Amino acid sequence: MKDHRIPMRRCIGCRESFPQNTLIRMSLWDEEIHVSRNGKTPGRGVYLCKNPKCIEKARKSNALQRNYKRQIGQIITDTAFDEALASVKEVVNGEESI
Numbered sequence: 001m002k003d004h005r006i007p008m009r010r011c012i013g014c015r016e017s018f019p020q021n022t023l024i025r026m027s028l029w030d031e032e033i034h035v036s037r038n039g040k041t042p043g044r045g046v047y048l049c050k051n052p053k054c055i056e057k058a059r060k061s062n063a064l065q066r067n068y069k070r071q072i073g074q075i076i077t078d079t080a081f082d083e084a085l086a087s088v089k090e091v092v093n094g095e096e097s098i
Contacts, residue, residue: 009047012067013058016049023047024084028068033080035087044068050088055081 007020025036029043046067059081065072
């Protein structure tokens with residue numbers, strides 16, 4: 001019998017582990033951060049909870065710079081976090097887009 005385990009990933013905001021399919025994936029590719037709607041964008045990925053407070057906590061703690069171990073421009077990180085917040089608000093409003 002096959003053992004179907006659900007992969008667990010750690011949120012960069014609250015640093016708690018959750019099933020991978022319940023998180024937002026952000027990936028660093030070509031010096032840009034992409035918020036993945038399907039979880040399959042290329043690049044080094046990090047994960048965020050679908051909780052606005054957690055996303056803001058990650059923004060304030062420079063979690064993207066810490067996890068990618070490099071300096072990332074403020075405009076790039078703000079854009080990525082704003083996109084993640086917008087996708088969470090779409091899910092809350094009943095328009096599941098992630």
